[in-house]
Amino acid sequence: MIKLDAGDIAELGDRAEQMIAELGAISAEPDRLVRLFLTPEHRQAADVVAGWMRAAGMTPSEDALGTVRGHWPGRAGPAARCLLIGSHIDTVLDAGRYDGIFGVVAGILAVERVARAGLALPGAIDVLAFGDEEGSRFPSTLSSSAAVAGCFDRAALALTDGRGVTFADALVAYGKSPADISAAAYRGDAVAAYVEVHIEQGPVLEEAGQPLGIVTGIVGHCRMRAVVTGQAGHAGTVPMRLRRDALAAAMDFGLRLESIARENMADAMVATVGRLDVFPGSANVIPGCVAFSVDLRSMTDEGRRAAWADFSAEARRIAAARGVDVRFEPLLEVAATPCASGLQETFATALADLGCAPIRLPSGAGHDAQMMARLCPAAMLFVRCRGGVSHNPAEFASPADMGLAVAALIRFIERFAASR
Ligand code: GLV
Ligand code: MN
Ligand code: MN
Numbered sequence: 001m002i003k004l005d006a007g008d009i010a011e012l013g014d015r016a017e018q019m020i021a022e023l024g025a026i027s028a029e030p031d032r033l034v035r036l037f038l039t040p041e042h043r044q045a046a047d048v049v050a051g052w053m054r055a056a057g058m059t060p061s062e063d064a065l066g067t068v069r070g071h072w073p074g075r076a077g078p079a080a081r082c083l084l085i086g087s088h089i090d091t092v093l094d095a096g097r098y099d100g101i102f103g104v105v106a107g108i109l110a111v112e113r114v115a116r117a118g119l120a121l122p123g124a125i126d127v128l129a130f131g132d133e134e135g136s137r138f139p140s141t142l143s144s145s146a147a148v149a150g151c152f153d154r155a156a157l158a159l160t161d162g163r164g165v166t167f168a169d170a171l172v173a174y175g176k177s178p179a180d181i182s183a184a185a186y187r188g189d190a191v192a193a194y195v196e197v198h199i200e201q202g203p204v205l206e207e208a209g210q211p212l213g214i215v216t217g218i219v220g221h222c223r224m225r226a227v228v229t230g231q232a233g234h235a236g237t238v239p240m241r242l243r244r245d246a247l248a249a250a251m252d253f254g255l256r257l258e259s260i261a262r263e264n265m266a267d268a269m270v271a272t273v274g275r276l277d278v279f280p281g282s283a284n285v286i287p288g289c290v291a292f293s294v295d296l297r298s299m300t301d302e303g304r305r306a307a308w309a310d311f312s313a314e315a316r317r318i319a320a321a322r323g324v325d326v327r328f329e330p331l332l333e334v335a336a337t338p339c340a341s342g343l344q345e346t347f348a349t350a351l352a353d354l355g356c357a358p359i360r361l362p363s364g365a366g367h368d369a370q371m372m373a374r375l376c377p378a379a380m381l382f383v384r385c386r387g388g389v390s391h392n393p394a395e396f397a398s399p400a401d402m403g404l405a406v407a408a409l410i411r412f413i414e415r416f417a418a419s420r
Helices: 005-023 040-055 101-117 143-149 155-158 167-172 178-184 204-208 245-263 302-324 341-355 366-374 399-418
Strands: 059-062 068-072 082-088 123-129 191-199 212-218 219-228 270-272 275-281 289-298 325-334 360-362 378-384
Touching: 005 040, 005 178, 005 341, 040 059, 040 068, 040 101, 040 123, 068 101, 082 143, 082 366, 082 399, 101 123, 101 191, 101 204, 101 399, 123 143, 123 270, 143 178, 143 366, 155 167, 155 178, 167 178, 191 341, 191 366, 191 399, 204 212, 212 341, 212 366, 212 399, 245 270, 245 275, 245 289, 245 302, 245 341, 275 366, 275 378, 289 302, 302 325, 341 399, 360 378, 366 378
Parallel strands: 082 123, 082 191, 191 378, 212 360
Antiparallel strands: 059 068, 068 123, 212 378, 219 289, 219 325, 270 289, 275 289
């Protein structure tokens, strides 16, 4: 087994922190971290990641959606199945530095150690740095991993960003061609498994006093855009009983959505309205139109679908009572995804090798592993993050915990190779 003493683990953690700091400096804005899909910042980050891959002994390449792939051949013949390790390098607006990035860094550092040790693996390893996990630019979340898994929905190419640029045009401006997307897919019989290391983004590991946790499954979720149309009018002259105020209706919908999620806590249901656009948007004009986002998640697909049916019926009833129209545009639906039990067991052995308790927990956040599970067995390892804070610049994982996570990934690679 590769030597991993306390000094090695500390060094891996420090390296991870330095790499995360380097990537965290690549932002579209000086005062907050914003790195969106198919932008100059994506280009810059992809080039840095490709450089790290090369230095670690991998051969980097890029697919049609800009996913960076670091290939390490191992000592396999061409027929051996490949182990995929990945996560994402795009961010939310005003992001923390660890979400996604740490999984890419962990994969690179682990392969570097494996390559340096000359480990004879039965198959190659590819490290994947996806560019569109968050859906922060286009409402197309997980499109990079969908392409790699062979389930990219070409309808996404017509989606537009906040400036009206289509996904297809942004892709061409990035130097890629929509015609090549199907070639980004791996063949199912060419891959052995996909694993992803990620900060937990919640407080469970911290509360348990444990640095690492094995993910049992990933929440299913749907996203919609709701458009409410009422009638704009003068804020001073139209009596309350004669108004068709789109914002008052949207607020009613949002509170009803919140109640439905609270009523389904057994399903770990959560609902969020994270974006609200009010038109025309003047203090002295009754809002005539409102568009808002709905993000609904639950550990069961049946529970989520029932809650959605309940909410849309309620919304139509409220709309009728208020004299407004409401329309829902579905943007995304990802099924709840159990993690492969065999891979969970391999992670448990890897954690035991390092003296860590094999704590298990579900993921309430969406991950590229959900798309990759359509291609091959997939699993995830979570790393404790301070206060459970994520999607926030205060996001933090300690170098000590990150070093341990990289060590666990190295042990996973060894154990997985031995089991094949
Ligand atoms: C991704 O971070 C998500 O869960 O929305
Ligand atoms: Mn993420
Ligand atoms: Mn995220």
